[in-house]
Amino acid sequence: xxxxxxxxxxxxxxxxxxxxxxxxxxxxxxxxxxxxxxxxxxxxxxxxxxxxxxxxxxxxxxxxxxxxxxxxxxxxxxxxxxxxxxxxxxxxxxxxxxxxxxxxxxxxxxxxxxxxxxxxxxxxxxxxxxxxxxxxxxxxxxxxxxxxxxxxxxxxxxxxxxxxxxxxxxxxxxxxxxxxxxxxxxxxxxxxxxxxxxxxxxxxxxxxxxxxxxxxxxxxxxxxxxxxxxxxxxxxxxxxxxxxxxxxxxxxxxxxxxxxxxxxxxxxxxxxxxxxxxxxxxxxxxxxxxxxxxxxxxxxxxxxxxxxxxxxxxxxxxxxxxxxxxxxxxxxxxxxxxxxxxxx
Amino acid sequence: xxxxxxxxxxxxxxxxxxxxxxxxxxxxxxxxxxxxxxxxxxxxxxxxxxxxxxxxxxxxxxxxxxxxxxxxxxxxxxxxxxxxxxxxxxxxxxxxxxxxxxxxxxxxxxxxxxxxxxxxxxxxxxxxxxxxxxxxxxxxxxxxxxxxxxxxxxxxxxxxxxxxxxxxxxxxxxxxxxxxxxxxxxxxxxxxxxxxxxxxxxxxxxxxxxxxxxxxxxxxxxxxxxxxxxxxxxxxxxxxxxxxxxxxxxxxxxxxxxxxxxxxxxxxxxxxxxxxxxxxxxxxxxxxxxxxxxxxxxxxxxxxxxxxxxxxxxxxxxxxxxxxxxxxxxxxxxxxxxxxxxxx
Numbered sequence: 001x002x003x004x005x006x007x008x009x010x011x012x013x014x015x016x017x018x019x020x021x022x023x024x025x026x027x028x029x030x031x032x033x034x035x036x037x038x039x040x041x042x043x044x045x046x047x048x049x050x051x052x053x054x055x056x057x058x059x060x061x062x063x064x065x066x067x068x069x070x071x072x073x074x075x076x077x078x079x080x081x082x083x084x085x086x087x088x089x090x091x092x093x094x095x096x097x098x099x100x101x102x103x104x105x106x107x108x109x110x111x112x113x114x115x116x117x118x119x120x121x122x123x124x125x126x127x128x129x130x131x132x133x134x135x136x137x138x139x140x141x142x143x144x145x146x147x148x149x150x151x152x153x154x155x156x157x158x159x160x161x162x163x164x165x166x167x168x169x170x171x172x173x174x175x176x177x178x179x180x181x182x183x184x185x186x187x188x189x190x191x192x193x194x195x196x197x198x199x200x201x202x203x204x205x206x207x208x209x210x211x212x213x214x215x216x217x218x219x220x221x222x223x224x225x226x227x228x229x230x231x232x233x234x235x236x237x238x239x240x241x242x243x244x245x246x247x248x249x250x251x252x253x254x255x256x257x258x259x260x261x262x263x264x265x266x267x268x269x270x271x272x273x274x275x276x277x278x279x280x281x282x283x284x285x286x287x288x289x290x291x292x293x294x295x296x297x298x299x300x301x302x303x304x305x306x307x308x309x310x311x312x313x314x315x316x317x318x319x320x321x322x323x324x325x326x327x328x329x330x331x332x333x334x335x336x337x338x339x340x341x342x343x344x
Numbered sequence: 345x346x347x348x349x350x351x352x353x354x355x356x357x358x359x360x361x362x363x364x365x366x367x368x369x370x371x372x373x374x375x376x377x378x379x380x381x382x383x384x385x386x387x388x389x390x391x392x393x394x395x396x397x398x399x400x401x402x403x404x405x406x407x408x409x410x411x412x413x414x415x416x417x418x419x420x421x422x423x424x425x426x427x428x429x430x431x432x433x434x435x436x437x438x439x440x441x442x443x444x445x446x447x448x449x450x451x452x453x454x455x456x457x458x459x460x461x462x463x464x465x466x467x468x469x470x471x472x473x474x475x476x477x478x479x480x481x482x483x484x485x486x487x488x489x490x491x492x493x494x495x496x497x498x499x500x501x502x503x504x505x506x507x508x509x510x511x512x513x514x515x516x517x518x519x520x521x522x523x524x525x526x527x528x529x530x531x532x533x534x535x536x537x538x539x540x541x542x543x544x545x546x547x548x549x550x551x552x553x554x555x556x557x558x559x560x561x562x563x564x565x566x567x568x569x570x571x572x573x574x575x576x577x578x579x580x581x582x583x584x585x586x587x588x589x590x591x592x593x594x595x596x597x598x599x600x601x602x603x604x605x606x607x608x609x610x611x612x613x614x615x616x617x618x619x620x621x622x623x624x625x626x627x628x629x630x631x632x633x634x635x636x637x638x639x640x641x642x643x644x645x646x647x648x649x650x651x652x653x654x655x656x657x658x659x660x661x662x663x664x665x666x667x668x669x670x671x672x673x674x675x676x677x678x679x680x681x682x683x684x685x686x687x688x
Contacts, residue, residue, distance in 0.1 A: 094603065099628060102603035162630075259438060259446035269625050273617040281613050282635050284443060286506075287620065290628030 003119025004325045005054035009047055010333075012057070012326040020121035023113070025071035028127030030063035030081060033138050034147050035117045035342040036316065037328055038085075039177050040268050045329050056110040058118025058342075059085040060150035064138055065131070066121070072128045080138045081131040083117070083124060084294035085109070085151040090129030100293040103129075117150075118325055118342060132298045135306060144313025144341060145305045148182065149298045152339065153312040155266045156182025156243070157301065158292035160190055163239040163264035167191030172228055172236075172256045173213070175243035176204035178315040178339040179266060181211055183241040188212025189310055196228055196237065198252065204338055207314060221248065225255035235259060242289070247271040257285055264289035316341040347463025348669045349398035353391055354677075356401070356670040364465035367457070369415035372471030374407035374425060377482050378491050379461045379686040380660065381672055382429075383521050384612050389673050400454040402462025402686075403429040404494035408482055409475070410465070416472045424482045425475040427461070427468060428638035429453070429495040434473030444637040447473075461494075462669055462686060476642045479650060488657025488685060489649045492526065493642045496683065497656040499610045500526025500587070501645065502636035504534055507583040507608035511535030516572055516580075516600045517557070519587035520548035522659040522683040523610060525555055527585040529656055532556025533648065540572055540581065542596065548682055551658060565592065569599035579603060586633070591615040601629055608633035660685040 003017045020029055035058050044055070065079045075081065088095055088103035095103050105126055110116035115123055124130055136142055148154075156179055165171055169192040173183045176199025187195050188211060197213035198220070199205045205216040217227045229236060236258040242249055245267025253263040254275060266289050276287065304310045319341040320328040328340035347361045364373055379402050388399070409423045419425065432439055432447030439447050449470055454460035459467055468474055480486055492498075500523055509515055513536040517527045520543025531539050532555060541557035542564075543549045549560040561571045573580060580602040586593055589611025597607040598619060610633050620631065648654045663685040664672040672684035 097604065099604040101626065101628065162628075260441065260443040265625065269621045272619065272621040274620040275616065276618040276620060276631065277613045277616040281609065281633070282445065284445065284506075284634030284637075286630065286632040288630040288632075289625070291626050293628075 001120040002322055003116060004057040006044060006048060006057050007054040008050035009045065012045065012329045013054070014323055014325055017119070020115045020123045022067060022069055023123060024125060025069040026126050026128065028068045028072055028075060028124045028131060029066040030083065030122050030124055030131070031066050032061045032063040032117065032120060032122060032344050034143050034344065035061040036147055037118070037325070037332055037340045037342070038151060039179060041329070042333055043268060043270070045333055056116035056119070058116040059109040060147065060152070061117035061122065062134070062143060062147050062150070063122070068127060074128060075131055075133065080134045080136065082134055082146055082149055082298060083122070083131055084154070084298060087124055087126050087130040088295055089126045090295060095129065098293055098296040100295040101291040120322070120344060130295065135302070142305060144316045145311055146302070147341065148312040148315065149294065149301055149305070151292070151294055152178045152315060153182045153186065153301065154294035154297045155179050155292040157186040157297055159183045159241045159243060159264045159266040159289055160186040162288045162290070163241055163262045165190045165192050165239055168193050169239055170194040170232065170237045171239040171241060172196045172198060173241045173243060174198045174249050174252055175267065176201050176208055177243065180243035181208050181315055182312055183243050184208045184213050185211040185310055185312055187241065189304065196231055198224055198228065201335065210314070221252065222255070224252055228256045236261065238262065239264065243267050245270050247274065250274050254280060254285060259283040262286045262288060266290070266292060315339045319343045345464040346666055347460060348401040350388060350392060350401050351398045352394035353389065356389065356673045357398070358667055358669055361463070364459045364467045366411060366413055367467060368469060369413035370470050370472065372412045372416055372419060372468045372475060373410040374427065374466050374468055374475070375410050376405045376407040376461065376464060376466060376688050378487050378688065379405040380491055381462070381669070381676055381684045381686070382495055383523060385673070386677055387612060387614070389677055400460035400463070402460040403453040404491065404496070405461035405466060406478070406487060406491050406494070407466070412471060418472060419475060419477065424478045424480065426478055426490055426493055426642060427466070427475055428498070428642060431468055431470050431474040432639055433470045434639060439473065442637055442640040444639040445635040464666070464688060474639065479646070486649060488660045489655055490646070491685065492656040492659065493638065493645055493649070495636070495638055496522045496659060497526045497530065497645065498638035498641045499523050499636040500528070501530040501641055503527045503585045503587060503608045503610040503633055504530040506632045506634070507585055507606045509534045509536050509583055512537050513583060514538040514576065514581045515583040515585060516540045516542060517585045517587060518542045518593050518597055519611065520545050520552055521587065524587035525552050525659055526656055527587050528552045528557050529555040529654055531585065533654055538576070540575055542568055542572065545679070554658070565596065566599070568596055572600045580605065582606065583608065587611050589614050591618065594618050598624060598629060603627040606630045606632060610634070610636060659683045663687045
């Protein structure tokens with residue numbers, strides 16, 4: 001079958017790999033119908049050391065089940081399913097608490113003999129716990145929005161949930177990438193009233209406004225912090241959703257958060273240490289967030305997608321076929337595409 | 345009057361200063377009857393650059409009101425009062441939210457013409473909002489425990505509250521100083537069932553066990569982390585109370601916290617940056633805590649002290665008169681005394 005591998009920075013190839021095949025009785029084989037490229041894929045795309053064997057890529061996909069193992073119940077061949085970006089048993093103590101990212105029997109696509117999502121098929125371990133059956137056909141027009149439930153929208157949702165966003169909330173969202181825009185939509189869905197979006201790409205912040213941003217701040221750094229504080233007419237916002245992952249973004253987050261407030265972050269940290277010294281202590285700032293347990297949220301979010309209450313799939317602004325995945329990476333890295341959908 | 349000044353590292357003097365006197369109509373003059381030395385006073389004691397004018401010291405005291413300004417109601421001359429370690433109006437939006445440490449009209453003792461607590465008298469600004477009348481006489485045997493409500497016990501309590509400690513909780517407390525021991529007592533009071541105290545001073549951890557610690561871990565660093573994980577038979581504890589303030593203590597906190605758990609910190613950070621990179625994100629660790637809004641807790645805690653439910657004053661293991669405050673600093677810095685009470 002064909003699948004995507006990364007051999008180093010700016011070196012993505014679609015190649016023939018061994019067909020996905022069943023290994024464990026808890027596995028399912030999924031023929032991928034939609035996949036996408038994650039903002040987090042861009043970090044290795046820009047920095048991965050050269051490799052001779054390459055890494056299998058992709059962790060966001062929807063597909064049709066080809067085969068299920070003997071230990072899998074509730075799923076069958078032909079089911080259209082969505083896969084969260086980590087596989088998990090959905091039954092261990094961590095999963096029962098909604099922390100599927102720490103599942104005792106979970107893992108990552110593309111590692112340890114498990115296929116990546118940017119390919120024709122994937123062996124999904126712990127399939128019964130991992131896969132969620134969709135109430136629509138494989139060619140539904142809802143596919144882009146349903147595909148965001150694998151990762152990006154759930155990540156924005158997790159960011160908002162961990163920040164305690166609820167009706168009437170005032171929030172600053174840092175970052176106009178697909179995660180930041182998803183966080184705007186998630187905050188809006190949870191009832192936030194004032195949503196300040198910090199981002200400087202007009203086409204993206206425009207989508208952010210469609211998603212619910214009430215103000216846009218294009219300035220960055222200290223200037224951006226001052227602008228947010230002017231807009232809020234306050235001491236910063238009680239909740240800040242940090243959706244970038246760089247240290248300057250985190251510094252901005254601490255800069256715009258109100259005393260006693262929460263900085264929730266979901267961007268993959270491009271830092272080992274962050275500014276959590278005396279000032280954050282004196283101001284009683286809480287830092288929370290983390291890798292989103294997408295599996296914990298998918299079932300809750302599907303109805304709003306199916307009913308058209310939210311349309312998170314608008315973050316996809318261009319579709320590519322599998323052969324053109326290298327172009328998709330390049331387009332996203334060059335910021336010509338916000339988020340690339342891969343249609344198989 | 346006599347008051348304590350610090351002129352540099354290891355240079356504390358009790359000297360004659362101008363008598364405390366009324367300035368604003370919201371002030372009260374308080375004759376100090378008990379004060380104490382804070383663990384946070386030891387940071388400048390060990391590191392303060394030499395000063396020609398000196399800094400007035402002390403922010404924890406109980407006393408008797410001598411005079412109140414015309415804007416103060418509910419308090420009168422002769423009232424025995426406890427002062428939280430910051431003064432605050434108890435009426436601004438931050439105070440109404442229980443975040444008195446961010447009061448819009450609050451401040452610190454020993455700064456900007458306000459007396460320090462380690463002296464014979466203090467002008468207390470915003471007296472009506474700040475001072476809490478005690479239901480006992482000035483020589484009550486309860487004074488040591490009531491004195492802890494100015495700071496140290498409220499700080500331990502705040503740490504436990506921010507960590508969400510409740511009935512049945514399992515918690516690790518890092519630090520066997522007076523704050524750490526207070527955190528143990530606070531966690532116990534809030535219903536924690538298993539309390540692992542990390543500390544290596546046997547006399548202090550023994551008091552920790554009296555306060556409710558179920559296990560003591562003397563090892564530090566990676567060895568300490570492993571020992572806690574052995575004891576808990578788990579993946580770390582859901583709540584960690586970091587009561588030291590050093591970077592190694594913070595690293596230990598992240599080492600012993602369970603995925604999805606909370607590190608609550610109240611020690612004054614002796615670092616500008618901390619380890620909040622990829623690992624803490626992937627594990628969904630929350631970092632919270634901060635300067636304790638003691639004023640928010642005092643009224644709630646007084647009954648348990650008066651009824652003898654808790655005896656936080658046990659952290660005081662030696663009393664000094666005002667003249668001997670320099671000896672008290674030295675004894676605490678040399679770890680010969682856990683926490684020094686100053687009796688006037």
